[in-house]
Amino acid sequence: xxxxKIVYQNRALSFEGLFDLKGLFRSIFKWxxxxxxxxxxxxxxxxxxxxxxxxxxxxxxxxxVSDYHKLEIRVWAVFxxxxxxxxxxxxxxxxxxxxxxxxxxxxxxITDYEGRIEGRAWLFFFRAIIDKFIYKSQTDTYxxxxxxxxxxxxxxxxxxxxxxxxxx
Amino acid sequence: MNEYDVLASxxxxxxxxxxxxxxxxxxxxxxxxxxxxxxxxxxYKDKLDTPLGNELEINIYGEKKVTxxxxxxxxxxxxxxxxxxxxxxxxxxxxxxxxxRIDVQINGRVVTDWQKKYNDHPWMIKFLDGFLFKxxxxxxxxxxxxxxxxxxxxxxxxxxxxxxxxDW
Numbered sequence: 001x002x003x004x005k006i007v008y009q010n011r012a013l014s015f016e017g018l019f020d021l022k023g024l025f026r027s028i029f030k031w032x033x034x035x036x037x038x039x040x041x042x043x044x045x046x047x048x049x050x051x052x053x054x055x056x057x058x059x060x061x062x063x064x065v066s067d068y069h070k071l072e073i074r075v076w077a078v079f080x081x082x083x084x085x086x087x088x089x090x091x092x093x094x095x096x097x098x099x100x101x102x103x104x105x106x107x108x109x110i111t112d113y114e115g116r117i118e119g120r121a122w123l124f125f126f127r128a129i130i131d132k133f134i135y136k137s138q139t140d141t142y143x144x145x146x147x148x149x150x151x152x153x154x155x156x157x158x159x160x161x162x163x164x165x166x167x168x
Numbered sequence: 169m170n171e172y173d174v175l176a177s178x179x180x181x182x183x184x185x186x187x188x189x190x191x192x193x194x195x196x197x198x199x200x201x202x203x204x205x206x207x208x209x210x211x212y213k214d215k216l217d218t219p220l221g222n223e224l225e226i227n228i229y230g231e232k233k234v235t236x237x238x239x240x241x242x243x244x245x246x247x248x249x250x251x252x253x254x255x256x257x258x259x260x261x262x263x264x265x266x267x268x269r270i271d272v273q274i275n276g277r278v279v280t281d282w283q284k285k286y287n288d289h290p291w292m293i294k295f296l297d298g299f300l301f302k303x304x305x306x307x308x309x310x311x312x313x314x315x316x317x318x319x320x321x322x323x324x325x326x327x328x329x330x331x332x333x334x335d336w
Contacts, residue, residue: 021331038314041321042177046330047184047269057332060176082331097331 002070002115007143008107008150015101015161018085020094021055024160028059028075031156035149037061037073052081052099062110069139070110071146073153077103103157107150109143111135169284170297172305174276174314178245179321182271183328186256189248189266193226195327196244199320205230205242221268224248237301238309239282242317247271272324276317278309 032039043058056079062072082099111131117123131139200207211227230242251268280301286292297305325333 022333025332038311039318040176041179041318043180043182044321044325044330044332045180045182046328046332047182048186053331055330055332077332079331 002113003111005109005111005143006106007109008105008147011105011150011154013103013105013154013158016099017161018087018096018098019101019161021079021082021097024157025057027160028153028157031153032059032061032073035063037063037071052083053079053097055079055082064113065142066138067114068111068135069142070113071142071149072108072110073146073150074106074108075103075153076106077101101161103154105150105154107146109139109146111139169279169281169287170293172278172280172310174278174310174317178273178275179317180271180273181321181324181328181330182269183330184269186254186265186267187270187328188263189224189246189251189270192270192272192324192327193246195323196228196320199323200230200242203232203316205232205240221250221252222248224251233282234309236283237280238305239279240309240313241277241279242320243275243277245271245273247273270328274317274320274324276313278305278313280305 029039038061040060040062041057042060043056045054045056047054055077057075057077059075059077060072061075062070064070078101079097080100082097085096085098087094087096112127117127197207207228207230209226209228211225213225215223224246225248226246228244228246230240230244232240232242234240248266248268248270251266251270254265254267255262256265257263280297281287281293286296322333
């Protein structure tokens with residue numbers, strides 16, 4: 001059974017204003033793609049109401065750094081009261097969305113993701129010893145890397161949303 | 169014979185609004201057939217005129233014998249509820265569409281030894297799938313198939329004109 005350790009949990013980000021949802025989505029995908037993450041788009045929901053659209057998506061990009069360790073970041077986003085707005089940015093008309101956006105970030109370090117050790121008690125005991133003494137430094141390095149990357153993706157989204165704060 | 173899930177969980181797309189369900193089904197059918205999958209519809213459940221609208225559940229799968237050892241399965245589940253038929257004007261013409269909620273889930277499996285040649289030799293299967301073909305299976309079959317599933321997911325979002333569609 002894979003063991004999961006949550007190293008970064010429930011970090012939230014909220015924004016209200018103008019943004020380009022397609023561009024934001026693509027920049028998140030590109031960010032993970034550039035860092036060799038495989039994308040799993042677990043959920044993508046869109047609902048149209050009288051007061052605007054509601055969009056929810058859940059991304060679970062993961063990266064297998066070794067045959068024992070896997071890094072997983074979860075991005076949960078909810079967009080509410082979205083309305084289409086046409087603005088002119090540097091003489092070019094763009095179709096943007098105005099509404100509320102909220103993001104939640106989690107990061108999990110998964111060990112033994114292939115489940116090779118499941119079901120055997122003596123292997124599980126040896127695995128605990130190896131994790132504690134032999135793999136400890138490697139696991140700590142991966143944990144720090146995961147926290148760093150989860151923070152970076154949060155900053156990337158913040159930077160993208162700030163792009164449309166001042167529109168002339 | 170062993171089955172390997174390509175994705176950890178189904179790719180889910182949910183939409184509430186006006187959509188062309190017949191067109192969506194045809195698009196997915198054509199997408200599978202163009203990629204040489206055999207199309208099978210295994211469940212068609214239709215509840216007409218419930219108090220909130222029509223409810224429809226459809227399960228389809230596509231199968232493709234890639235090599236004499238590997239076979240791919242593509243599973244698609246449609247669930248429509250609170251739906252009713254509406255007449256809308258598209259490009260100056262009145263057409264029939266559905267208004268309501270739709271949930272589309274897709275997943276895939278890679279099956280090894282589909283001809284069951286090694287059914288009487290379980291140790292051989294364990295050796296082939298666990299050691300000899302493991303890397304090949306992951307790199308040449310599971311990963312490209314994963315990408316195909318995400319491409320179909322992208323096409324579905326594009327067809328439903330969902331805001332959060334991304335390229336990767």
